[in-house]
Amino acid sequence: MMRFEMRGIRKAFGATVAVDGVDLAVASGEACALVGQNGAGKSTLMAVLSGALQPDAGTMTLDGAPYRPRSPLDARRAGVAMIYQELSLAPHLSVMENMVLGLEPSRFGVIEWDRVRAIASDVLARLGHPEIPVHAPVETLSVAEQQLVEVGRALAVGCKVLVLDEPTSSLSRDDTRRLFELIARLKREGHAIVYISHFIEEVKEVADRIVVLRDGRVAGGGPAADLSPPQIVALMVGRNVDDLYPHAERRRGEAILDVDAFGPASATFTLHRGEILGIAGLIGAGRTRLLRALFGLEPVRQGRVRIGVYEGPATPAERWAQGAGMLSEDRAGEGLARGLGVGDNLTLSRLDDLGPLTTVLPARQDAAARTWIERLGISTRGPRQPVGELSGGNQQKVALARLLHHDVDLLVLDEPTRGIDVASKAQIYSLIDSLVSASDSDRRPKAILMVSSYLPELLGLCDRIAVMRRGTLGPARPVSEWTEHQLMMDATGTA
């Protein structure tokens, strides 16, 4: 019998359809793996299942009865729990307090500690880890043990459906092994498990059945035993590169960025003018850390780096002065000061030339901003409109325009099209292409280092691509030697 069933689930954010008519059902005692590229819709689908998002369309049942959770707490009470990558425990509270948090057994408002202790010991015994002390503050436990407490918390309230989102990303080999044993145990108890992971070998080992999502739809699936890793990757990747990606003539110029066994990823490559070098890899593989180390936002552990004629690590201010600029992957948290105007954001890295001495004359700042608003087609009421009021695509254009206003030679772009609509994506693609093209004779082409989780975009824009896997950057190879399939195989370690 099916423990839960989702039928025709659809969820859109503005113009972006994240999940488009997905069916998913998992039986009691079954572990079903959900795989797909970043942005394929896995997280959205599971957010719907666990009550964090309300679907636009579709129905769900739990043990045959209609199921329509209004919040994660609602879902938990009904018996569906989500175990996130980032653990959501209260670190200062004890194991048992965490397990009953929000649902403490009490009499007249006084917590019955005897029952709390009994519940916690019972759950830990069921999980096969009676040795974990129920009184220990959660922060004193290892990550694996904390995960166990998290699972235990779900069991303590009687959950029958458990969603594990990338549970092994911060676990060692041994801990992963123990987690798999735990999952087997949960299956025997009749729970339904949904297991989300990027690691295909792992998925094949732990799951009974695999469902592959692509672009918000079910791309295929089947019994785990019948699917080979290359078959799974083929389902994940699916389609061909379309001509969303302009490619004007490029001519490789002098070397702008030269790294040798550098920093957190022991990266080695050289980037030239008139060239785009892409870095592929899974989220958490260490791509962002490499870029941040290059730009002086994170400490450099090892290796050599040279930007233009400048040797060695430097602060962000020095990097800007050396002619490098960075676009952050975290637009709201780091890329832009949302409360400030478009003009303030756009000119922040370079406020000189906007007035005599150290002054900034608003008229000049506005004029500078208007130039870019016009050139990039940013739709805004004007240079002083707070950036937070713009759409995602327009915000991203403001963040990019900062690098253009600064007139940098090296653009370090971290997920330049994350979370923006297709029209803005196309505009940003053609802008990126024009920056490195040789056709404009009065402007020297720039050099671009770009991280993206969206493979078609990397294949469409870049000249060379390197893959980052588990903190190490592979060699940069010409884009003609890569396919989406091969990139995914390298990124997931399915060599």
Added chain:
Amino acid sequence: MKSTAATSTWFGARPAALFGASGAPVLGLVFVAILFGILVGPHFFRPANLELVARQTAIVATAALGMTVIIVAGGIDLSVGSVVALTTVVIALLLRADQGPLLAAAGGVAAAALCGTVNGFLVTKLRVVPFIVTLGTMIVVRGAAKGLAGERRLEAPGTWLNDLLRTLDPGRGLLVPAGIWLVVLLAVLVGLTLSYTRYGRHLFAIGSNERTARLCGVPVDRDKVIAYAIVAALAGVAGVLQFSRLSVGDPTVAVGLELDVIAAVIIGGGSLLGGRGTVIGTILGATTMAVIAIGCSQKGLPNWLQEVVTGSIIVLAVALDHFRQRSGAR
């Protein structure tokens, strides 16, 4: 949000930064002024009474100028009251040591600025939140002031420092006491710095999103240390005015002043989350509180009522501002 759309102003002024992102502070002041105008009578608006308001406002307003700077940058300084007290003590000590009044005042302000620099280094180097750092230094500086003064008020020889806030003899041509002019001058300076200099724009960026500022190469730590020094130096100037009013060095003066000062900034449209705040708003906020105080006392209303009204206005002003912001953001 229509109120910010004043585009054709002088030399492309930043009306939002200079005159308040919303009209709320102006409305608040007009409201309490009319209220007490009706309650007390038309003589509430006599020149002499207005000057009284200005003199009452001066000390809080001066310290609040500095507080605006630090609140814009996303910080806070709870030590300003103690710094005011320390400044009066230092001035009295220097005067008693036969130093000139100018040197004494400068010494007081320098001591204050030093406290601020220490605050700045503690905040940026130890990475302790400003609320805690300045809560600590508030107590430390208060103690130091008491220690320096030997736990008593320090009498000091009379100088022109004592006349800074004194009502002028008719015909002196200055219109209002020199101390008021000093506040006006400082307000213009701080306002221009915030709105029209690289440093000022950096402070807004730091307060709005510190990570963005770092990404863009803004020297965040250096700018913050300078900001804390500015707050404290302006608290030092407030201390000079305080000394002028008391004519003694008093280590127990200005207890709780920091809360009035923060209230002035908040009523004036500043946000404790950083990135927002204006000099004009702050001055209006400080004036509003002075009008309430003077109005209540002239109407013969008891002190407790005055406190109830002031407190209510603070909460109301911020609530109103949030409401306007939410309805304004489409």
